[in-house]
Every structure is written in C-alpha cells, then in structure tokens.
Amino acid sequence: MSKRILTMQDLSCVGQCSLTVALPLLSAYGVEAAVLPTAVLSNHTMFKGWSYLDLTPEIQNIYKFWRENNFKFGGFLLGYLGKKELMDLAEECFDNFSEEGAEIIIDPAFGDNGKLYGGFDGAYVEAMRHLIRRADIILPNMTEVCFMTGLEYREKYDRDYVDRAVAEMAKYTRGTIIITGVELDGLIGEAIYTGGKIQYVLSELLPARLHGTGDIFAAVFAAERWSGVGLAGSCASAGDFVADCIRRTDGSHFYGACFEEVLRGKIKKV
Ligand code: PXL
Numbered sequence: 001m002s003k004r005i006l007t008m009q010d011l012s013c014v015g016q017c018s019l020t021v022a023l024p025l026l027s028a029y030g031v032e033a034a035v036l037p038t039a040v041l042s043n044h045t046m047f048k049g050w051s052y053l054d055l056t057p058e059i060q061n062i063y064k065f066w067r068e069n070n071f072k073f074g075g076f077l078l079g080y081l082g083k084k085e086l087m088d089l090a091e092e093c094f095d096n097f098s099e100e101g102a103e104i105i106i107d108p109a110f111g112d113n114g115k116l117y118g119g120f121d122g123a124y125v126e127a128m129r130h131l132i133r134r135a136d137i138i139l140p141n142m143t144e145v146c147f148m149t150g151l152e153y154r155e156k157y158d159r160d161y162v163d164r165a166v167a168e169m170a171k172y173t174r175g176t177i178i179i180t181g182v183e184l185d186g187l188i189g190e191a192i193y194t195g196g197k198i199q200y201v202l203s204e205l206l207p208a209r210l211h212g213t214g215d216i217f218a219a220v221f222a223a224e225r226w227s228g229v230g231l232a233g234s235c236a237s238a239g240d241f242v243a244d245c246i247r248r249t250d251g252s253h254f255y256g257a258c259f260e261e262v263l264r265g266k267i268k269k270v
Contacts, residue, residue: 003074008036015044016256017212022219029223039082045118046211059089072099077222080109084127107139107218114153135175166193190235201235206246212256213242
C-alpha cells in the first residue's frame, strides 16, 4: 500500500534531527513524504547558538496552493514545530488536507531529561497538550509527559509510576499513548497504552544518550506503521534501529546519532 503522507517539523541545516532525519528514513522505507517545514534553523538547539527563520507567515500561502491543487495526505507525522501558533495551523492542515482515515502521529518534541529544549515555555507545552487531542498516536518521552500533565519528573521509577503517567496523559487524548525511552528493570523501550491496557516493548539499555534519537524513532515507527506493521512491531523495529544507530556513533560525535550507516546496511540487505 502506498500513500502520500505529510511530515511537519523544522529544518535544521546542521544536526541530525527533524526533517533531515525523517525524510531519508521515510523514503528508504518506501513512504512518499511531503513536507511542511515550520522553521529553518542554522543548526539544532543543542549547539551553543542558532539562527531561526520562522516559516509561520508562509504557511497560509502554502495551504492556498495545496487547496488549489487538491492535495490530500494519508497520514501526518508531527515533530518539533517551534512556535505555539503552529498548533492551530496544524489543526487547519488536518481539517483541510486529510484523506479519509488519515492517521495523525504526534511527537511533542519539546524536551528531554527533565528539561524543555531551548526557546520553549509553558505556553508552548499548553498548546501542545491541546493539540494532542487530535492525535491517533502520541510519542512523548517521560519529560514531555511530565510537562504536559504536571506529574513530577523522576530519573528512576517503577511500573506504578508509568501507569500513573499514562493515566494522566489519557486525560488529554483518546489516541494511543506510546511513551518512549521508558527505563525499567535495566531495560529501555516503550510503554504502549491503547484500549485501556498497557504493554511494554523493552530491550537492552545502552550507556549512551544521543540527541535526535527521538526523531529517528518517530520516523521509523511511522514508516513501519504506514507499511502495515502493528504498534508493538513498529516500536520494536524503531527501537532496534535507534539502538543500532547508537552503537554506530562514536563518543566524539556529540550532536546526533549516525543513522546513515544503519540505513545503508538495511538497503544493502534488500
Ligand atoms: O530532536 C528534536 C529537535 C528538533 N529540532 C530542533 C531541536 C531539537 C532538539 O533540541 O533543537 C531544532
């Protein structure tokens, strides 16, 4: 099954994240990806400084031509948006450009390790919490769950805490909740909450934490999902892919994960 999907996130000129990660991954998995770039940054915000060209003012113009050309998308993958005004524009996009049954996957992508990324504030978090009511699937990490729900952030936790996290999150969306980067019993993976039940997909916890791995996870997850793979299978594939990227990235490469080699290995196999 081939469908055209839309991914809405920033374009960071340098740094392996958002569109520079999503596009090659989606394409390699055979998913036709259209893009709605929300901003152009010189580099991602984990570097010392960055320029930021806000593309919000261009979006209505883009929509005008999309309407004229009658474009529709079979799915949406949202990542780092950048400005809270983009949440309304995202909703307008779902309302105007969805094919019947189009699935909306939202990675809130505003924080990690108990902190917001640079440039974000409480108003952004609140706007994201409002937007996720439209999602079929959300992919927050624990930091994002805590900011959106008010749950206290913890470095170490148990299954009860994860149960509380999904219960709190479920107040804001009827979609499937997949908490990423959950660390339990010395393993790492996802807590999938759907139909009132929680299921874990856990595997080896590697010592390194790298920037942009959430974006790699989201892109591979969405690609698998839109190729017809189930929730747990898509999580397992995306988790394995991220783990391979971490193994391939040496410690001096501090700003992202080297996904290119992993992707090349997969393409060679096919
Ligand atoms: O990986 C998330 C991300 C995406 N885009 C930009 C970022 C970040 C995380 O910091 O700064 C611009």
